[in-house]
Amino acid sequence: MRVPLSWLAEYVELVPGSTPEDVHAALVKVGLEEEDVHTFDLSGPIVVGEVLEFVEEPQSNGKTIRWCQVRVAPEGETAADGGEAVHGIVCGARNFFVGDKVVVTLPGAVLPGPFPIAARKTYGHVSDGMIASARELGLGDDHEGILRLSTLGIDAPVGSDAIALLGLNDAAVEINVTPDRGYAFSIRGVAREYAHATGARFRDPVEQSSPVDAAVDAFPVEIRDEAPIRGRVGSAVFATRIVRGVDPSRPTPAWMVARLKLAGIRSLSLLVDITNYVMLEFGQPIHGYDLDTLRGGIVVRRAKPGEKFTTLDGKERTLHVEDLVVTDDRGPIGLGGVMGGAETEMSDATRNVLIEAANWDPVSIARTARRHKLPSEAAKRYERGVDPEIAGPAVSRVAQLMVDLAGGTADAGGSLIHEAPARQAILLPDGYVSGLIGVDYTDDEVHEALAEVGGHVTRVDGGFEVVPPTWRPDLTGRADLAEEVARLVGYHRIPSELPVAPPGRGLTRSQRIRRGVADALAASGSTEVLAFPFVSEAENATYGSVDGSPVASVRLANALDASAPFLRRSLIPGLIGVARRNLSRGLTDLDLFELGLVFTPEAGRSYGAPELPVGARRPDAETLAALDAGIPPQPRHVGVLLTGDLVRKQPGRAAEPVGIADALDAVRRIALAAGAEVEFVQGAHQAFHPGRTAEVRVGGTTVGYAGELHPRLTEQADLPRVVAVAELDLDAIIAATEPAVEARPIGTLPAATQDLSLLVAADVPAAEVAAAVRDGAGELLEHLELVDDYRGQGVPAGSKSLTFALRFRAADRTLTAAEASDAKLAGAAVARERTGAAIRE
Template identity: 60%
Template sequence: MRIPLSWLREFAQVPADATAEDVMAELVKVGFEEEAVHRPTDELKGPIVVGQVLSLVKEPQSNGKTINWCQVRVVPEGQEQTLTGKGIDPSGVQGIICGAHNFVEGDKVVVTLPGAVLPGDFHISARKTYGHLSAGMIASVRELGIGEDHDGILVLSRIGLDPEIGTDAMSLLGLYDEAAEINVTPDRGYAFSIRGVAREYAHATGTVFKDPAAKVNAPAALSGGYGVKLNDDAPIYGKPGCDRFVARTVRGVDATRPTPPWMVSRLRLAGIRSISLPVDISNYVMLELGQPNHCYDLDKLSGDIVVRRAVAGEKITTLDDKVRSLDVEDLLITDDSGAIGIAGVMGGANTEVSDSTTNVLVEAAHFDEVSIGRSRRRHKLPSEASKRFERGVDWQVANVAAQRVVDLLVELAGGTADEAGTDVGTAPDAVTIELPAGYAASRIGIDFTEEQITGSLKDLGAIVLKDEVGGSYVVTAPSWRNDLETKEDLSEEIARLVGYDNIPATLPVAPPGRGLTRTQQQKRRVVQALADAGLTEVLSYPFVSKSANDTFGVAEEGAARTALKLANPISEEHGYLRTSVLPGLIEVARRNHSRGFRT
């Protein structure tokens, strides 16, 4: 998970001078692992400023190429050039050669002046080319390292900006921001969001956490919205594939509006490329709150939405334009036309939002982890949404996320939200755990105070009640922590928040005795004798396939061997405990032979 620091600062008290390394050092204290630092200024250095094209003269060349000889103002008219350096004209107007043709006189552009350094250690300097002294470069997003578009230079008006000439373009485009990347373990899916990481940062530093969900004014109840039916007639392990579906409608949006640079910058630092305004808003909310969501083109939908399992032979064209054959276990989002999305994994191409979209249906749903995980693996289709659903998403935040998307579509895309909405499903029972008074201390080895126990659990968001008679604690786990199920889980959380460094290091005392038992001594002598005779001990994998067990060492031909079957094997090829050493020995011999060992 990549965490842009400017985003984190909105909800956690991160010092203004803190670096990504500082943030990761704090998060390590509460059990996360450092991964990487993403800092644009490691490869990009100024002066990089906003300039305005004063004149543009097209000059055909003998090689058939036409170049533009441009005069670009990089200081407001009437002001002095305060930047100095070889190639920087004191008049505030730079002569620049440019080969792109997607701009005109009067456009405001990003100018890299002599002395600047671009990604790839590309140094900008004044140089003579095509009969002119070109002192700088008019940059594209690819040259700045902020996108892949290399078809033309970055015209600021096309991304909704009209800054003053001479403005620091790196600040304007959010290039001074940086991101800390941490490794999130499978049991801590809540940390795949700025919301979750900000809460953990507050735990680590003892500072105040501001919940981004609290700033969203979501309605207490919704009715009269788009028709949605939850119809899972084949739930896996008896658990419905979808137990909540929120749908909201926004009309009159302008999907062609540019995504604001601040949002593009944060998405880029978080590892998400900008696609279009509605899609960017959807991704932004997912990263902020941890709730995946989806935007449909409302006018492309036909009939009610039905969440159901696939039928044999059903197919769907997903957003990556691939036709996929569906399994009857796949959970689908459908309408009267058929499948319009693989639930929690990827949407369908037929209802995709495009530049012509004016009416949007916003979906924020809660799906079963097992259903999503199986579909993702079956179709080899990892996505940011499936990564979160597989690890567990907060059931309570779906309506908040939908409202957040609606608010941004209204604010940035000029839409109008319908008051009516849809919210169907059944809330899961809250998880209540009894924690005996002295259990955490006996488990961890620290005599925790009552304040440490209750304070740590309340910081997590849990509700803690104390049984005054028995002295135990009754803890209701927060909705975003689906990994908290037992008293052992609570004990680990208390230890984590109090601080691992407070756990004393005590060397175990060796038990009294006279060394190895007689049986152990005999076994050691046999092993040593075999080794002295030139034999080699082989340690092979103890789990094999059913066919391997049936093939080797069966007393009667055609008979099956009784073997212990694993409930959750790594693969079907390793689903049984071996009943003979032969399968393992043969596999070791095959592997050694394939690697060139012949003796």
């Protein structure tokens, strides 16, 4: 919202000498965020001049210029630039006559651009200044000819300061209006806020305008809303006034043009400018109809299926059954609260005007504006809520301006439908505001602040009963009233204190491990991402269940995306979404990870937070227990996704595509950072490639899965065929891991190394064979590692050859080859007993 200061000063007493920055500072105190300062960006000398004579001089380029003699100061006086009273000026426009008074920019002036003015030789003359057009002055877009003051109804003495005369010395402050404070989309609302900030006297423009007499029915109006949204009628207030005999050809006064320009609205015509002016002044959108084009009375209703309507911008629109329309006997003549129709708009031929102001349901207007992509100034105000009490005064204000400026005659009365419900009282208990804000407010401070906002405040037993003002639809509960008290008494009263951390604590064990895991993955070249936690039901069923059995999910009450209304049970869908986005942008080699919460509710159980008491005291144990019980389990997982090449092709080295081994390596890095011993066993998960899936265990507990994504899923997601993924329950890993890791002594004696190749059935997991060898080899075995898994020539069908590298070491002696061999064979014997493995010769 842009607020011209001269306009603001009409309704509130500005502090003497206030600059735009001072006004911004005052408004910031009451919570209105500053945006910018707007001026006409020009400087003088710019004066009123009178054309004394001119000579038309055709040029060789086909253009005809006028060599003008223009008086810029009274006879016998020096001009504002220090020169003669009469200046010779070259002008290319031809829309003026001898005797016309015009705006002359003298040498030394600067026009918007910036465009400095100086005496310069052109077309064989020295042009000592310039005769300006409206566009050159920043007043509008008209550049067809120079600005004749008579067209604005101005007759000022020669040499007068044209900057002040045209209102070009004004400035506007721009503020950001949040959705809950729609009343600030008006001079009236901002003036009231400035009064709150400074204590200045506020003069309500609505009180200076006469209301519409509800007993007079000057024009037939009917509201037929047979399909209200959320039980709210589309229009509860509808006011009209009639002005006859207007002259639409009259110019818009310069002060109105300047104010509209500073407020960001282009001057169109006198009648339209008046409706826009009152909209900015009151915050009540106004629409004017050419009365002679109306057929019958007005009916407000919902649109019919397939009904069409042409708006003021000339576009034919197919209406929706939720759209509110203003109709006459022919059909729609206005899209209620958004934009009027082309057939009944005010034009140069208009002589009689029907003025309309209504109060529309914010939800209906917001939906209509977005549905038809019509973010009009009217819709912007209606969707935030407009004061239902000002429709009558607003149409009376427009009627008075049309009488004063357009020469019309207003009918004695008007039409008014007023069915807006009365505001309900809110009970504000004693101590509530202080308890919520954390400041000791006195009863007098609370009473005065709410009364200053405009509320009707009554003292009752145990507190106050407050009826909010009609222009504040956002005040619906006692917390809103408490915020108003804090805002008006002053945010400076709210203490700014950081809690003191208990000494000697620092991060918890879980926090240290989580940071260590993230650091380890990032240090290995993986990129941390943060995906949205919202997924579809199908994604939760696919990735949140191991075997495809039904899973319970948390459904959002108000989802951002209707196609993803559930909270995730797995991190993999989010990682897939990030991978797809990066692949679409040409990034083919990806190594991603995410640490985040998943949501695993129990089937058949509903969740929800209880209402918490507001106050300074901490909730009791029972309330906190109920709060915890209302939250579904939220374990913290870590997910990894890799695709493309782990090592890119380079001279002397072939590319190394990612695979299951890279997912397993990522799991090992996570386990190392968490201080855990992981075990991989052959696993099965519906989202993973059959045969390329590892079940990850810690201490015998399954904590996740690693492997390659199922090709069917990669195809559906437009990903490469091979995508390595892993997802682990990090909380479960931390819980299954000993708090402290015992350091092993470093061996100083030589180690004995041997290999062991075993033949075993192909369906026996290598981890089971390794565990058996480890148990059988005893305490001399220091390290065991699988180095080869061979299946092919020389190995019986249905079998595989597993080769393990073994390292033996004793703490008190150097082992002999025989001792190492005996330990190896003991391990092989246990492996044969448990898994049927045989030593491969």
